[in-house]
Amino acid sequence: MITAIVNISLKAGVLDSQGKAVHHALDSLHFKNVEDVRVGKQVVLKLNTDDKEQAMSDATKMCEEILANTVIEDYEIELV
Amino acid sequence: MKVSILQFPGTNCEHDTVHAFEKLGADTEIVWHKSETIPEGTDLIVVAGGFSYGDYLRSGAIAKFSPVMKAVTEYANNGGKVLGICNGFQVLTEAGLLPGALKRNDNLHFISKHHTLKVENNDNIFLEKLNKGDVVNIPIAHHDGNYYIDEASLKDLKTNNQILLTYSDADGAIKNPNGSVDSIAGVCNISKNVFGLMPHPERAMEAILGSDDGVKMLEGFLAS
Numbered sequence: 269m270i271t272a273i274v275n276i277s278l279k280a281g282v283l284d285s286q287g288k289a290v291h292h293a294l295d296s297l298h299f300k301n302v303e304d305v306r307v308g309k310q311v312v313l314k315l316n317t318d319d320k321e322q323a324m325s326d327a328t329k330m331c332e333e334i335l336a337n338t339v340i341e342d343y344e345i346e347l348v
Numbered sequence: 349m350k351v352s353i354l355q356f357p358g359t360n361c362e363h364d365t366v367h368a369f370e371k372l373g374a375d376t377e378i379v380w381h382k383s384e385t386i387p388e389g390t391d392l393i394v395v396a397g398g399f400s401y402g403d404y405l406r407s408g409a410i411a412k413f414s415p416v417m418k419a420v421t422e423y424a425n426n427g428g429k430v431l432g433i434c435n436g437f438q439v440l441t442e443a444g445l446l447p448g449a450l451k452r453n454d455n456l457h458f459i460s461k462h463h464t465l466k467v468e469n470n471d472n473i474f475l476e477k478l479n480k481g482d483v484v485n486i487p488i489a490h491h492d493g494n495y496y497i498d499e500a501s502l503k504d505l506k507t508n509n510q511i512l513l514t515y516s517d518a519d520g521a522i523k524n525p526n527g528s529v530d531s532i533a534g535v536c537n538i539s540k541n542v543f544g545l546m547p548h549p550e551r552a553m554e555a556i557l558g559s560d561d562g563v564k565m566l567e568g569f570l571a572s
Contacts, residue, residue: 278451282496285454285527334413337406337442339449340496 270315272327273346276336277308311335323347349374349570352390354420354436356381356411361397361433361550368550368562369394372570381414392429392569393420395436397489397548407450407492408438417443429473429569430542434490437534437544446537446544447505448497453490454527460489462558463525465533465547466516469509472540474568483520484513484561486547488533493546495528495535502529510535513545 278284284306291305313330315323327345336343351369355362355378366376377387386393401410411417417439424430424445432440440446453459467475467482478484497505505511512534517523524531526546534545549562 282451283454283527285452285456285494289456334405334409337409337449339441339498340451 270317270320270323271348272313272315272323273348274311274313274327274331274335275308275344275346276311276331276341277306277343278340279342282340320347349391350387350389351376351392351394351569352379352387353377353394353396354379354381354416355396356398356400356414356439358400358402359396359398359435361435361548364548365394365396365433365550368553368566371553372563372567374570379416381411381416384415384419386416386419386423386428390423390428392431393423395420395430395432395439396550397434397436400435400439403435403492406438406442408435408440408442411435411439412443421445424537424542427539427541431474431569432542432544433548433550434493434546437546438492440542440544445542446535447501447510448495448529448532448535450490450492450546451494451496451527452492453494453525458489458491459493459525461487463488463547464516464518464523465513466520468511468514471509472512472536472543473571474536474543475512475565477564477568477571481520483516483518484565485552485559486549486561486565487551487558488525488547490526490546493526493528495532495546497529497532504538505532505535508538510538510540512536512543513547
């Protein structure tokens with residue numbers, strides 16, 4: 269069993285309004301050293317394989333087909 | 349004229365859409381998303397608004413894998429007319445039948461109100477009953493209506509007259525409620541047979557309920 273952790277976030281250059289709102293909130297809580305905030309989502313996949321290459325290729329396919337909308341989002345896959 | 353209206357789990361505008369097209373004299377049929385075919389003799393498919401699959405993952409993301417969408421894609425690729433309203437627009441962008449994507453509104457609020465829209469291009473069957481520059485009053489009701497497209501593709505939209513409507517004030521000047529690129533409210537594909545918009549023309553069919561400007565828009569499909 270391999271666990272794939274997929275992090276999906278808006279592409280750099282695409283305005284992240286949720287990140288901006290969180291940034292404002294942090295600012296009003298006096299966390300003054302925050303340069304930027306990006307909000308994304310995480311999908312955790314438990315894959316029935318022990319082949320890392322296979323797991324990576326499957327997870328990539330899943331991201332391209334459904335988990336991310338590559339018009340506006342980037343994804344990163346981490347195998348653990 | 350026969351209009352087939354798609355229904356996914358969570359769709360909630362299919363009956364308004366039936367009312368709108370029947371008022372205009374069309375025959376309608378609601379098509380459950382499990383159907384693998386489009387009813388014979390369909391002249392227009394409408395992907396109605398709502399919250400298909402609870403908007404899980406992303407608005408419209410799961411609906412694109414429903415069995416009926418394969419048939420819709422084939423129908424569109426053969427030149428069939430398809431109209432996506434609100435969640436239907438989101439489904440069509442997710443399915444790759446329309447360019448761009450719909451993001452969360454910039455102000456993070458669900459916006460539900462009447463909004464004026466300016467007709468940007470009318471060299472298509474949907475808006476041919478209106479003039480370029482006309483302003484229509486149509487309700488909007490969405491959380492994820494913030495249209496995004498990259499700069500290169502935006503250029504293509506402009507070159508090919510694919511921008512249908514923009515959010516405006518009553519005089520046609522830009523007024524952007526949700527942060528959409530260039531205030532875009534609706535677009536079509538390059539072949540001008542697939543249309544999508546966030547506003548709800550099917551909710552603007554009776555003057556006594558605030559506006560009947562939707563009549564002039566949806567009538568375009570009946571003329572052709």
